[in-house]
Amino acid sequence: MVTEQFGSAQRAGGNRKPSATIYDIARALDLSPSTVSRALNKPGRIAAKTEKRIRETAAELGYRGNPMARALPTGRTRMLGLVVSDVTNPVFFRLVRGAEQACGELGYTLVFAESQESGEVEYGTLDRLLPAVDGVVLAAARLDDEQIRRIAATKDVVLVNRRVEDLPAIVPDIDGGVAQAIDHLRDLGHTSIAYLSGPTTSWMSRERGERLFERAVERGMTFVEIGSASPDVAGGEAALRRVRASGATAVLAYNDLMAIGLLRASRAEGVAVPGELSIMGFDDIFGADLTTPALTTVRSPLDRAGSDAIRRLVATLDAGDAADPSPLATELVIRESTGAPASA
Amino acid sequence: MVTEQFGSAQRAGGNRKPSATIYDIARALDLSPSTVSRALNKPGRIAAKTEKRIRETAAELGYRGNPMARALPTGRTRMLGLVVSDVTNPVFFRLVRGAEQACGELGYTLVFAESQESGEVEYGTLDRLLPAVDGVVLAAARLDDEQIRRIAATKDVVLVNRRVEDLPAIVPDIDGGVAQAIDHLRDLGHTSIAYLSGPTTSWMSRERGERLFERAVERGMTFVEIGSASPDVAGGEAALRRVRASGATAVLAYNDLMAIGLLRASRAEGVAVPGELSIMGFDDIFGADLTTPALTTVRSPLDRAGSDAIRRLVATLDAGDAADPSPLATELVIRESTGAPASA
DNA sequence: TTGTAAGCGTTATCAG
DNA sequence: CTGATAACGCTTACAA
Numbered sequence A, B: 001m002v003t004e005q006f007g008s009a010q011r012a013g014g015n016r017k018p019s020a021t022i023y024d025i026a027r028a029l030d031l032s033p034s035t036v037s038r039a040l041n042k043p044g045r046i047a048a049k050t051e052k053r054i055r056e057t058a059a060e061l062g063y064r065g066n067p068m069a070r071a072l073p074t075g076r077t078r079m080l081g082l083v084v085s086d087v088t089n090p091v092f093f094r095l096v097r098g099a100e101q102a103c104g105e106l107g108y109t110l111v112f113a114e115s116q117e118s119g120e121v122e123y124g125t126l127d128r129l130l131p132a133v134d135g136v137v138l139a140a141a142r143l144d145d146e147q148i149r150r151i152a153a154t155k156d157v158v159l160v161n162r163r164v165e166d167l168p169a170i171v172p173d174i175d176g177g178v179a180q181a182i183d184h185l186r187d188l189g190h191t192s193i194a195y196l197s198g199p200t201t202s203w204m205s206r207e208r209g210e211r212l213f214e215r216a217v218e219r220g221m222t223f224v225e226i227g228s229a230s231p232d233v234a235g236g237e238a239a240l241r242r243v244r245a246s247g248a249t250a251v252l253a254y255n256d257l258m259a260i261g262l263l264r265a266s267r268a269e270g271v272a273v274p275g276e277l278s279i280m281g282f283d284d285i286f287g288a289d290l291t292t293p294a295l296t297t298v299r300s301p302l303d304r305a306g307s308d309a310i311r312r313l314v315a316t317l318d319a320g321d322a323a324d325p326s327p328l329a330t331e332l333v334i335r336e337s338t339g340a341p342a343s344a
Numbered sequence C: 001t002t003g004t005a006a007g008c009g010t011t012a013t014c015a016g
Numbered sequence D: 001c002t003g004a005t006a007a008c009g010c011t012t013a014c015a016a
Helices: A022-029 A033-041 A048-060 A067-074 A091-106 A125-132 A145-154 A174-188 A203-218 A233-246 A256-269 A302-319 B022-029 B033-041 B048-060 B067-074 B091-106 B125-132 B145-154 B174-188 B203-218 B233-246 B256-269 B302-319
Strands: A079-084 A109-114 A135-139 A156-160 A192-196 A222-226 A250-253 A278-283 A296-299 A331-333 B079-084 B109-114 B135-139 B156-160 B192-196 B222-226 B250-253 B278-283 B296-299 B331-333
Touching: A022 A033, A022 A048, A033 A048, A067 B067, A067 B125, A079 A091, A079 A125, A079 A302, A091 A109, A091 A135, A091 A302, A091 B109, A091 B125, A109 A125, A109 B091, A109 B109, A109 B125, A125 A145, A125 B067, A125 B091, A125 B109, A135 A145, A135 A302, A145 A156, A156 A302, A174 A203, A174 A250, A174 A278, A174 A296, A174 A331, A192 A203, A192 A233, A192 A256, A203 A222, A222 A233, A233 A256, A250 A256, A256 A278, B022 B033, B022 B048, B033 B048, B079 B091, B079 B125, B079 B302, B091 B109, B091 B135, B091 B302, B109 B125, B125 B145, B135 B145, B135 B302, B145 B156, B156 B302, B174 B203, B174 B250, B174 B278, B174 B296, B174 B331, B192 B203, B192 B233, B203 B222, B222 B233, B233 B256, B250 B256, B256 B278
Parallel strands: A079 A109, A079 A135, A135 A156, A192 A222, A192 A250, A250 A278, A278 A296, B079 B109, B079 B135, B135 B156, B192 B222, B192 B250, B250 B278, B278 B296
Antiparallel strands: A296 A331, B296 B331
């Protein structure tokens, strides 16, 4: 008979003593493992006295349940995934924070991954992640609908800042935010605005452009949309010449990163902001108030989105299904990059 | 006999079909599960033909190994933890990116957690994380040596930006970075400098202060250290008055966040930078080049630190032990917040 | 080269 | 209220 079969494997990676199991507790108390298991996670279904003894020795032995072992029979790992397109993009900071917090409160562990630019999904990372989690929050703008559906076929999914038919999604109140922006500009006296869009594959960029277009027309303003190379500072910088060429007196960038790029290029080119050109962004990321002039933007409740997404996911996991919370309210943050147009 | 015992549990959280197991593959090919297992993860130790057939049907069935089930007998989850003190601190972005990348290359999954300010470790999160990973990278300035040792007693640990006796650590070349900073200031003509320190519990803050002190004295400069409330923008802002009171013509902040705070306060108070006061930071975080004037700083190779830490951890896991890589070179990034002192 | 069987730590069913 | 026991999916020593 082979008793120490896995002896060495157990100590993999070091000489740390393996942590106590329910068997150790059971043996110490001369009980059966099943009793220990019950005592520990079905409080009340066992003699109060026994339960207490069990809890005590569990503490003494420094017992911590083995999540892997638990996951096997239950099929639940109590881990949730969060996939973003780019970890270094500041938009995600608050999102991650919110998700982390909600996970903590709900007793889940957050696993975090980056889908990178690669359209074909950086398989490997995602492939490794999926089997390990009970569900995922997708905030990866770079994934296409097809890829998302494929993931959703395997695990429960909640989308952030994007909609795909029939899948739960957490989105800000886009129309509200756009209206805040447009009204602000109109109040300042602008009549011609430009939208510097993000990647055409970005649902959010398209959506903002669409709404912006509608609202602008509605208010009798001139509207043009300008494409960009990339949704970051460099993309914003590169776009300034086109923006100027359009003749618009105010420009709304798809996100703050691009708006910041616009700001920098303006400065380099000697374009006065907001004197000659008003610039606005979306999101209110870290750094938006650091620029000169400080950036006027529409703040998205990203942290809230993160925690809502996790809660929504857990609700589905527990109850089989749940309803999407209503869109999150945005907030207009007026700083220094917007002002009356030169002609006014 | 109970056959469908876990039938419902398996479908936990939805109606998704359970993914294929090695048993399914074995059955389809009329082989034994162990053969399938071997074929899949010990390539070569099996008849080439059989192996090929197995790989094919595995692909057909969309087989993805269950990491939890694998973790049980091996004791290895192939997951690594990364603990930072504050997700929203931009210093960590590049660190996370580096760690993520290295994990991908090495076939590990990164689990990410925040230790928060709570000195007593936000137990729960960390407690849940530890049993699930093979090892952790600790970049959490807020943990004290005692807490770190306790963690190291359970799992393999690699520290970032910090040293604790006998534990592997990845640190930048602090002395080199400090020398770059001091020399830059000296070349500009400064003879009196102030160090705005971070939390006294921060190893890195103490270390930078210490080295700065030595180098300054060595070069015949006047040196004072000023304490702060918090290592962030607010802490920097609050410290300006003390900095001015010290009479120093140049100030080095413990990190860029604080330097940015100093910059903002200076502007608000009408203190000319670098005319009346030169300001430098450490790290070169996102946003350091967005300020006006743009921040001069000593860049730390954070992404490199992240990947080195992971590699170091995996090396320990695999080989039992490894040697620390040599300190990472820093880079002086001269922008606009430093200049000759007024008196010069 | 392949099959058999034990065992990883936990949960859930069924008897006692 | 508690104890056996099978099962979760996979790995590995050992036998064939």
